[in-house]
Amino acid sequence: MLHIYNSLTRQKEVFEPIQPRQVRMYVCGMTVYDYCHLGHARVMVVFDTVYRYLKTSGYAVEYVRNITDIDDKIIKRAAENGEPIDALTQRFIDAMHEDEDSLSVLRPDAEPRATDNIQEMLAMIQTLLDKGIAYQGKNGDVYYDVSQFEGYGKLSGRKLDDLRAGERVAVDEVKDDPLDFVLWKASKPGDPAWDAPWGAGRPGWHIECSAMSQKLLGDHFDIHGGGSDLQFPHHENEIAQSEGCTGHKHVNYWMHNGFIRVNDEKMSKSLNNFFTIREVLKDYKAAEVRFFILNSHYRSQLNYGTDQLDAARASLSRLYTAIRGLPESGPAAYTDYENRFIAAMDDDFNTPEAMAVLFELAGDINRIRKTQSDASAAALGALLQRLGNVLGLLQDDPESWFKGSANADGLSDDAIETLIQQRLDARTAKQWAESDRIRDELKAQGVLLEDGAGGTTWKRA
């Protein structure tokens, strides 16, 4: 039985969908004005894994992840680049999709864009105004009146008084209360604007998620996810907006992933200590990045470093080695491994625990291959691959995983095979010096040889 840690209640709860065997899930996606960094990769991979596991568990899942394509940073960046906003956002949406594909992240069922849903936002803001929960400030902006929403603070565990006591809440004279947040920003000259009954402008950040989730998933849905830095104020405000409009519960389970750190500090754009996904993919395979992310629990903080990526590489190599060269096999028989894997995933998506099961399975496969035969291990190998696939791992053919593809300046597969044959001849003649010379030569080219019982295999380092 699946348990999910609910940020709203701060405890693990049994997951019970609103509709039997169906899950509706919304995740806050990217603001598209730059390349995705590893922090974004974590959100993508974590919720992709949730999505995959829910489907594996037999749920029909409707997964929506929005794209914020209008906001201050986008406007600013487009101006800096001298580039139309549409062109900028489309460029980075395309880049985001490339990054996702490389990380084996499945496309959500819908990726609504804020600018395509302005009418829905206007309608929601109007409802809030009609209900007296929102008001227009002297500067023309429309604000949400947090004092009108009884549950304000329930997600982030804050009280209004505590928030007001915070030193960092700036005093703003156009708002009735410094905690009131903007629903609609009155237009400034030159900025993109949409007509509205209360004056041309553009939406505040929070309203898009309320409007688009309601449109695509309804007033009340199962899971809402995002980075833990969105818990406050973004998600808190989203609840206030949605529940203020509908008068009833918005989301049953809130999930927040921890962030990636660099040198024990949060990776973020403002600290300028971030690594983009494509930057990291120059040195590591995407599957290694995915492994690195899933090797820690999604709610913990995760420190980024080449040591961790190197360890991920070695670990994946062990798993692929276990299944390399195994004969085809039908579905693996019932095993305790699968039960333990499921139990781990059912426990709030405990991927590190689930991966430990994969390694025990790999050890078992290696033992069987050694003491019995490859054929005897084939079913377990198929199981290992299938369970790995649930996590979006072990999706490659082992042979191509190890051999990779030749660099422009590297040896071709044929050249490698030729040298291996030459070495085999030397070995047959017991010319060890020549044999070792060839092996060293290949090693210098990044090709590692392994002499197994069934012949010599090779891999690109």
Added chain:
RNA sequence: GGCCGAAUAGCAUAGUGGUAAUGUACCGGAUUGCAAAUCCGAGUACCUCAGUUCGAUUCUGAGUUCGGCCUCCA
């Protein structure tokens, strides 16, 4: 200042009221012409102090250290 979370071997990550798991690194052995891979084995890892308990790394309290949110953030 308010609110939250974390501390487990050299490193990284799980987990548990009673033999602490997984990867990686290191050491010994098997295997190998030598390696690599693989297998077997070893290694005195639960932040400190107090409390509850027959028993605490786990529960409670205090402390220390680190991190996060309170401002745009994944």
